[in-house]
Amino acid sequence: MKKYLSMMAFVLLMGAVSSIILMGANELTADRIALNAEYAWKTAVLSHHEVEYNDTNFAEVFDANFEVRSAEDGNGNMRYLYVNENTGAVSYQFSGGGLWDTIRGVITLESDFATIKQITVTQQGETPGLGGVVAETEYLNNYKGVKFDETFGIVAVKDTPDLPYEVDAITGATGTSNAFVGILTVEYRLMQSLFTDVDVNAPALKAIMNHNDVEFNDGNYESVFVNTFTTTTIDTYTLYTHNTNSNVSFKFTTGGFNGPIDAVVTLDADFITIIGINVLSHSEGMGAIIQTDPQILEMLVGKQFATDDSSLDADGFVDSFGEATTTAKQFIAGLLNARNNYFSIFEEGVDPNKAWQQALLTNNDVTFTEENYKGLFESTFTVETKDDLTLYTNNNDGSLSFLFETEGFVGTIKGVLTLEADFETIVYITVYEQSENWGARIQNEEGFFDDYVGKKFTPEISFVTEPSTEQEIVDGYGGATTTKAAMLEALNTSVQTYRAAFGNIDPDKAWQQALLTNNSVAFTEENYKDLFASSFTVKSQDDLTLYTNNNDGSLSFLFETDGFGGTIKGVLTLEADFETIVYITIYEQSENWGARIQNNEEFFDGYVGKKFAPEIAFVTEPSAEQEIVDGYGGATTTKAAMLEILNTTVQTYRAAFEGEA
Amino acid sequence: MNNQENKSTIPKPSGWLRLQYKKWFVILKNGISDENPIVVSVLGICSALAVTNRVENAIVMGIGVTFVIMGSSALVSILRNLIPSKVRMIAYMVIISLLTIVVQMFLQAYLPTVAANLGAYTGLIITNCIVMGRAEAFAIKNPLKYTLIDSFANGMGYMLVLIAIAAIREPLAFGTFLNMKIPGFENWINWNVMALAPGGFFVLTLLAWLMRTLTKNYEEN
Numbered sequence: 001m002k003k004y005l006s007m008m009a010f011v012l013l014m015g016a017v018s019s020i021i022l023m024g025a026n027e028l029t030a031d032r033i034a035l036n037a038e039y040a041w042k043t044a045v046l047s048h049h050e051v052e053y054n055d056t057n058f059a060e061v062f063d064a065n066f067e068v069r070s071a072e073d074g075n076g077n078m079r080y081l082y083v084n085e086n087t088g089a090v091s092y093q094f095s096g097g098g099l100w101d102t103i104r105g106v107i108t109l110e111s112d113f114a115t116i117k118q119i120t121v122t123q124q125g126e127t128p129g130l131g132g133v134v135a136e137t138e139y140l141n142n143y144k145g146v147k148f149d150e151t152f153g154i155v156a157v158k159d160t161p162d163l164p165y166e167v168d169a170i171t172g173a174t175g176t177s178n179a180f181v182g183i184l185t186v187e188y189r190l191m192q193s194l195f196t197d198v199d200v201n202a203p204a205l206k207a208i209m210n211h212n213d214v215e216f217n218d219g220n221y222e223s224v225f226v227n228t229f230t231t232t233t234i235d236t237y238t239l240y241t242h243n244t245n246s247n248v249s250f251k252f253t254t255g256g257f258n259g260p261i262d263a264v265v266t267l268d269a270d271f272i273t274i275i276g277i278n279v280l281s282h283s284e285g286m287g288a289i290i291q292t293d294p295q296i297l298e299m300l301v302g303k304q305f306a307t308d309d310s311s312l313d314a315d316g317f318v319d320s321f322g323e324a325t326t327t328a329k330q331f332i333a334g335l336l337n338a339r340n341n342y343f344s345i346f347e348e349g350v351d352p353n354k355a356w357q358q359a360l361l362t363n364n365d366v367t368f369t370e371e372n373y374k375g376l377f378e379s380t381f382t383v384e385t386k387d388d389l390t391l392y393t394n395n396n397d398g399s400l401s402f403l404f405e406t407e408g409f410v411g412t413i414k415g416v417l418t419l420e421a422d423f424e425t426i427v428y429i430t431v432y433e434q435s436e437n438w439g440a441r442i443q444n445e446e447g448f449f450d451d452y453v454g455k456k457f458t459p460e461i462s463f464v465t466e467p468s469t470e471q472e473i474v475d476g477y478g479g480a481t482t483t484k485a486a487m488l489e490a491l492n493t494s495v496q497t498y499r500a501a502f503g504n505i506d507p508d509k510a511w512q513q514a515l516l517t518n519n520s521v522a523f524t525e526e527n528y529k530d531l532f533a534s535s536f537t538v539k540s541q542d543d544l545t546l547y548t549n550n551n552d553g554s555l556s557f558l559f560e561t562d563g564f565g566g567t568i569k570g571v572l573t574l575e576a577d578f579e580t581i582v583y584i585t586i587y588e589q590s591e592n593w594g595a596r597i598q599n600n601e602e603f604f605d606g607y608v609g610k611k612f613a614p615e616i617a618f619v620t621e622p623s624a625e626q627e628i629v630d631g632y633g634g635a636t637t638t639k640a641a642m643l644e645i646l647n648t649t650v651q652t653y654r655a656a657f658e659g660e661a
Numbered sequence: 662m663n664n665q666e667n668k669s670t671i672p673k674p675s676g677w678l679r680l681q682y683k684k685w686f687v688i689l690k691n692g693i694s695d696e697n698p699i700v701v702s703v704l705g706i707c708s709a710l711a712v713t714n715r716v717e718n719a720i721v722m723g724i725g726v727t728f729v730i731m732g733s734s735a736l737v738s739i740l741r742n743l744i745p746s747k748v749r750m751i752a753y754m755v756i757i758s759l760l761t762i763v764v765q766m767f768l769q770a771y772l773p774t775v776a777a778n779l780g781a782y783t784g785l786i787i788t789n790c791i792v793m794g795r796a797e798a799f800a801i802k803n804p805l806k807y808t809l810i811d812s813f814a815n816g817m818g819y820m821l822v823l824i825a826i827a828a829i830r831e832p833l834a835f836g837t838f839l840n841m842k843i844p845g846f847e848n849w850i851n852w853n854v855m856a857l858a859p860g861g862f863f864v865l866t867l868l869a870w871l872m873r874t875l876t877k878n879y880e881e882n
Binding site: 003006007010011014015018021022025026028029032033036039040125127128129130171172 | 711712714715718722743744745747748751752755759762763766767769770771773784835851853856857
């Protein structure tokens, strides 16, 4: 035993000492490390622009030489562009996922916003000697003079680069090379869209014209496009139809190994045969060949979609990706999905809102067919809009539904969450769009959300292995941790947002209704407020409030105590003698075993008529009028808390109000 | 008198011979050659494969590992009478990680260029089995003086093998030595396999074979 204790003491001591050392070291070094990081990228920028500086004045020199422009990107992050006031050359910081770790750095472009002046990598964790070469000046010098291409961005090649947008790949580190040029390209496109008036749509338009053998040049491509194609937009879907050959083109986004892949495809007038296809942007590593090797996408040209919408014959295509099968498979799946969407919307006239409207009906347990869902949707729900939030209230049972959207592991997850009228209890959840890998079960596995039914956002839900409270739900995500985190976040925040916007729930509702229940006053959701006002006379003394029933003189008051799991709140009603129990109602608790005090409707039936003379007690076999049968089972903490609070509250209220009452 | 004469006739052992029986020398020799952590004990080969495609990397990694082995072994040795045997492994882990993280923090704060050059190595050092191996095999039962010699010897043994492997791989993979072009290698066609992990496997295995044959170190049942 002594041995055991000394071991415990050692472990605790070791933990404490090492924590203190780590905290101390962090405290000592944090500022300097931040300063060094700032020093690293600012001096890199200064040297790119050939500006003189020294270690003490670099920050001032930096501020003096550059005009800072800022803009917010699509995710709400601020992006900064540093413009050299003399030369017009621009610099910005970039970052993105390498093969093993985040790669960060700064890049400087000439004033044409396309030609690379210099690149410095300030942080990376690639394999030393292989991918790690990406940070070496000697390698990065290869990028000088390379020009971002409108369509390809920058491409890493194994042979000698001969096109203006090609650079040498790192020997033996194709994955890192491709990821790196992918980061540069994606970040470049982002900065270009934020800070220049370049038409970001141009690559797509040009690709579509190439697919249709339309001749154009950089000066006239916009007008040629407008004259040759008809643009049709339904909801968020845009289709470009060639005026003479009726070929159809559209842009689409698929999942990938590292991130989304944007692409554009042209099909024949029947949406069956692929006429042309191009990738516009991606950040794949090994799978980068999808854009860099033109022959790979060429394999898809002439392929046909099966008329039953179910497949695209692409076996050879996937094989040609070698190891990067995820990229190929995600791309094909996304292409098929996009084609089917466009086909059903533009060719079959299917409503693009179908998916979520049907999901809403499913959640609300309304049976529908392909023909009548639209009518049912309109007749079932009352639509309320505030800012950009829309709430669908079920006309029959008052259930509340709203859409949520989040970024999962691969792509966007869209779903519908339906809550009961209390804005708390889950009716059902349906996911109607996703492109996850392991996490795909949230849409494909029927009954995945069955465990969620009846669980409550009080105020948030959580995923655990063994749920014991009403806000805990069994974690069914397996290894799909990113999907899980995204879903948890999306559900909790959307409920919060919608509650704040629409949930003008009366905070007094719970206890006022409990008071009415104790006094056997029947009420509805609409009239409880009026009944409450008319049934009771309210007397206050200090912070104590006594509610006297106007009809029979019963006395009620609220009590509050800490139970095993959290606060227990309830109402105790006594007869006018301040002694005999009329009833007890608990309206808030988060106990485990003791939850029965709220959930078991008959739990307090045994208390009726018992007397605080002067105190009550819980016993197994009650014989006196102050003894009540102990119904708490193993919930001893809850029991002790309840006994204590009931007895002391009665005493307090007696002292304050007895005699007057 | 006779006795005196007899004594003087037995030649005094040479300095070299006497040195070979000093405890500190035995420990040093064991670490570097007889019980070399890589080729004999086959510890720490993961990092040996990863970083030996350049001599420069091998040297940096070798110094880093030597430093951490010495630091952690010294701490373990000092605390060896305090550490309860049941939790000693955890104690090693805590000491090693603590040491590495603190060193990394201070490097990043005060010697950022060195930290940038070390890059991913610091993380690799924590996972190096030699560090833990020496703590368990030596430091936990030996005084500080010998522990320092042992950990230095093992670090050097590790570094020398790393450099030996890298000295074979770098010229074959890149036609360079310590990043400088080797005379006569001007038209060298880079042998990519040597830059990758499989190249490390080949060279390491051949080297271990050679070393074991030379030192007649055979594993027998």
